Amino acid sequence: MNKKALDAKKKAVEEITAGLQESKSFSIVSYHGLTVANLTELRSKLAEKGAHLGVYKNTMVARALKAQGIEGLDSYLEGPNAFVFSKEPQDGPSVLLRFSRYHEELVLRAGLVEGKVVDEKGLKDVAKLPSKEVLLSMFCMVLNEPVAGFARAVKGVAEKDSESAPAA
Numbered sequence: 537m538n539k540k541a542l543d544a545k546k547k548a549v550e551e552i553t554a555g556l557q558e559s560k561s562f563s564i565v566s567y568h569g570l571t572v573a574n575l576t577e578l579r580s581k582l583a584e585k586g587a588h589l590g591v592y593k594n595t596m597v598a599r600a601l602k603a604q605g606i607e608g609l610d611s612y613l614e615g616p617n618a619f620v621f622s623k624e625p626q627d628g629p630s631v632l633l634r635f636s637r638y639h640e641e642l643v644l645r646a647g648l649v650e651g652k653v654v655d656e657k658g659l660k661d662v663a664k665l666p667s668k669e670v671l672l673s674m675f676c677m678v679l680n681e682p683v684a685g686f687a688r689a690v691k692g693v694a695e696k697d698s699e700s701a702p703a704a
Contacts (some may be wrong), residue, residue, distance in 0.1 A: 548592055552600035552619070555588065559621040562648040563628050563659055564609065567591075567618045569641030581631050587622035588609075608653035612646040625649050629663035691698070 556562055567575065579589050594613035601609055622628030629647065636642040644659045654662065666674070 544566075545596060547605070548596045549600050552590075552592060552597055553603055555590070555619075556600060556604050556606070556623040556648070559623060561620075561622045561625045561628050561662065561697075563620040563632055564612050564645045564647055564681060565618050565620065565632055565636075566615060566643040566645055567617045567641065568632050570639060574639055574641075578635050578639075581635060582620060582622070582628060585622065585627040585631055586624070587620055587628040587631060589618055589620050606653070609646055609648065617645070620647075624668060626662050626665045626667060627658045631675075633660055633663040667694050 544653060570578075575589075582589050593616060597619060598610060598613050600637075601607075620632060629644070629649075632642065632644055644656050646653065646655050647659050648654070649658070649662050654657040
Protein backbone atom coordinates (compact mmCIF):
# COMPACT_ATOMS: atom_id res chain seq x y z
CA MET A 537 0.00 0.00 0.00
CA ASN A 538 1.39 3.39 -0.88
CA LYS A 539 2.11 6.18 1.58
CA LYS A 540 -0.70 8.39 0.27
CA ALA A 541 -3.33 5.74 0.99
CA LEU A 542 -1.90 5.08 4.46
CA ASP A 543 -1.95 8.80 5.25
CA ALA A 544 -5.56 9.05 4.10
CA LYS A 545 -6.53 6.13 6.34
CA LYS A 546 -4.69 7.62 9.32
CA LYS A 547 -6.44 10.93 8.72
CA ALA A 548 -9.85 9.19 8.60
CA VAL A 549 -9.15 7.35 11.88
CA GLU A 550 -8.02 10.61 13.51
CA GLU A 551 -11.17 12.38 12.26
CA ILE A 552 -13.41 9.63 13.65
CA THR A 553 -11.51 9.59 16.95
CA ALA A 554 -11.89 13.37 17.28
CA GLY A 555 -15.61 13.05 16.53
CA LEU A 556 -15.99 10.38 19.21
CA GLN A 557 -14.18 12.51 21.78
CA GLU A 558 -16.19 15.67 21.04
CA SER A 559 -19.60 13.99 20.83
CA LYS A 560 -22.02 12.86 23.49
CA SER A 561 -23.71 10.51 21.05
CA PHE A 562 -22.51 8.46 18.12
CA SER A 563 -25.04 6.66 15.94
CA ILE A 564 -24.57 3.95 13.33
CA VAL A 565 -27.21 3.91 10.60
CA SER A 566 -27.70 1.89 7.45
CA TYR A 567 -28.42 4.18 4.53
CA HIS A 568 -28.60 1.63 1.70
CA GLY A 569 -31.20 2.81 -0.81
CA LEU A 570 -31.16 6.53 0.04
CA THR A 571 -30.54 8.90 -2.83
CA VAL A 572 -27.90 11.61 -2.80
CA ALA A 573 -30.70 14.17 -2.42
CA ASN A 574 -32.01 12.28 0.64
CA LEU A 575 -28.55 12.20 2.20
CA THR A 576 -28.09 15.92 1.53
CA GLU A 577 -31.45 16.63 3.18
CA LEU A 578 -30.50 14.47 6.17
CA ARG A 579 -27.13 16.22 6.52
CA SER A 580 -28.78 19.64 6.52
CA LYS A 581 -31.32 18.57 9.17
CA LEU A 582 -28.52 17.17 11.31
CA ALA A 583 -26.45 20.34 10.86
CA GLU A 584 -29.38 22.41 12.18
CA LYS A 585 -29.07 20.47 15.44
CA GLY A 586 -25.28 20.66 15.54
CA ALA A 587 -24.78 17.05 14.47
CA HIS A 588 -22.55 15.71 11.69
CA LEU A 589 -23.02 12.74 9.37
CA GLY A 590 -19.98 11.02 7.91
CA VAL A 591 -19.53 8.00 5.69
CA TYR A 592 -16.39 6.07 6.51
CA LYS A 593 -15.11 2.57 5.93
CA ASN A 594 -16.23 0.25 8.68
CA THR A 595 -12.64 -0.85 9.30
CA MET A 596 -11.59 2.76 9.95
CA VAL A 597 -14.43 3.19 12.46
CA ALA A 598 -13.50 -0.11 14.12
CA ARG A 599 -9.89 1.10 14.52
CA ALA A 600 -11.03 4.41 16.03
CA LEU A 601 -13.39 2.64 18.43
CA LYS A 602 -10.63 0.24 19.45
CA ALA A 603 -8.22 3.15 19.99
CA GLN A 604 -10.81 4.72 22.34
CA GLY A 605 -11.31 1.44 24.19
CA ILE A 606 -14.94 1.13 23.07
CA GLU A 607 -16.23 -2.39 22.60
CA GLY A 608 -19.58 -3.85 21.59
CA LEU A 609 -20.20 -2.12 18.28
CA ASP A 610 -18.13 -4.38 16.00
CA SER A 611 -21.11 -6.54 15.06
CA TYR A 612 -22.91 -3.47 13.63
CA LEU A 613 -20.00 -2.51 11.38
CA GLU A 614 -21.10 -4.47 8.34
CA GLY A 615 -22.57 -3.24 5.09
CA PRO A 616 -23.02 0.38 4.02
CA ASN A 617 -23.14 2.49 7.17
CA ALA A 618 -23.18 6.17 7.93
CA PHE A 619 -22.07 7.56 11.26
CA VAL A 620 -23.61 10.50 13.10
CA PHE A 621 -21.78 12.50 15.75
CA SER A 622 -23.80 14.90 17.90
CA LYS A 623 -22.84 17.19 20.75
CA GLU A 624 -26.09 16.63 22.68
CA PRO A 625 -27.13 13.01 23.33
CA GLN A 626 -30.61 13.19 21.82
CA ASP A 627 -30.03 15.61 18.91
CA GLY A 628 -28.61 13.18 16.34
CA PRO A 629 -30.87 10.23 17.22
CA SER A 630 -34.01 12.40 17.22
CA VAL A 631 -33.30 13.74 13.73
CA LEU A 632 -32.50 10.22 12.52
CA LEU A 633 -35.70 8.80 14.00
CA ARG A 634 -37.89 11.50 12.42
CA PHE A 635 -36.13 11.11 9.07
CA SER A 636 -36.49 7.32 9.14
CA ARG A 637 -40.27 7.67 9.52
CA TYR A 638 -40.43 9.18 6.02
CA HIS A 639 -37.48 7.31 4.50
CA GLU A 640 -37.65 3.65 5.46
CA GLU A 641 -34.28 3.01 3.78
CA LEU A 642 -32.60 4.71 6.76
CA VAL A 643 -32.29 2.16 9.56
CA LEU A 644 -30.95 2.96 13.02
CA ARG A 645 -28.59 0.17 14.01
CA ALA A 646 -26.76 1.03 17.24
CA GLY A 647 -24.72 3.71 18.86
CA LEU A 648 -22.87 5.14 21.76
CA VAL A 649 -24.62 7.56 24.13
CA GLU A 650 -22.47 9.25 26.75
CA GLY A 651 -20.03 6.36 26.69
CA LYS A 652 -22.60 3.56 26.83
CA VAL A 653 -23.26 1.21 23.93
CA VAL A 654 -26.95 1.11 22.95
CA ASP A 655 -28.83 -0.91 20.37
CA GLU A 656 -31.56 0.31 18.00
CA LYS A 657 -34.17 0.43 20.76
CA GLY A 658 -31.82 2.40 23.00
CA LEU A 659 -31.22 4.95 20.25
CA LYS A 660 -34.96 5.32 19.73
CA ASP A 661 -35.48 5.81 23.46
CA VAL A 662 -32.79 8.50 23.57
CA ALA A 663 -34.33 10.16 20.51
CA LYS A 664 -37.66 10.52 22.31
CA LEU A 665 -36.14 12.37 25.27
CA PRO A 666 -36.78 16.11 25.47
CA SER A 667 -33.84 18.43 24.88
CA LYS A 668 -31.75 19.81 27.72
CA GLU A 669 -33.45 23.22 27.47
CA VAL A 670 -36.93 21.67 27.70
CA LEU A 671 -35.90 19.58 30.70
CA LEU A 672 -34.48 22.66 32.45
CA SER A 673 -37.66 24.66 31.81
CA MET A 674 -39.77 21.77 33.15
CA PHE A 675 -37.58 21.66 36.25
CA CYS A 676 -37.94 25.42 36.78
CA MET A 677 -41.71 25.13 36.47
CA VAL A 678 -41.71 22.41 39.13
CA LEU A 679 -39.62 24.61 41.43
CA ASN A 680 -41.83 27.64 40.77
CA GLU A 681 -45.20 25.94 41.38
CA PRO A 682 -45.17 25.84 45.22
CA VAL A 683 -44.31 29.56 45.37
CA ALA A 684 -46.95 30.40 42.75
CA GLY A 685 -49.55 28.32 44.64
CA PHE A 686 -48.73 30.13 47.87
CA ALA A 687 -49.02 33.51 46.13
CA ARG A 688 -52.45 32.56 44.73
CA ALA A 689 -53.61 31.47 48.19
CA VAL A 690 -52.45 34.74 49.78
CA LYS A 691 -54.14 36.74 47.03
CA GLY A 692 -57.37 34.76 47.53
CA VAL A 693 -57.32 35.43 51.27
CA ALA A 694 -56.63 39.14 50.69
CA GLU A 695 -59.50 39.40 48.19
CA LYS A 696 -61.85 37.56 50.56
CA ASP A 697 -60.91 39.90 53.43
CA SER A 698 -61.45 43.01 51.29
CA GLU A 699 -64.91 41.76 50.23
CA SER A 700 -66.05 41.01 53.78
CA ALA A 701 -64.80 44.31 55.22
CA PRO A 702 -67.61 46.85 55.84
CA ALA A 703 -67.81 49.74 53.40
CA ALA A 704 -66.95 53.04 55.02
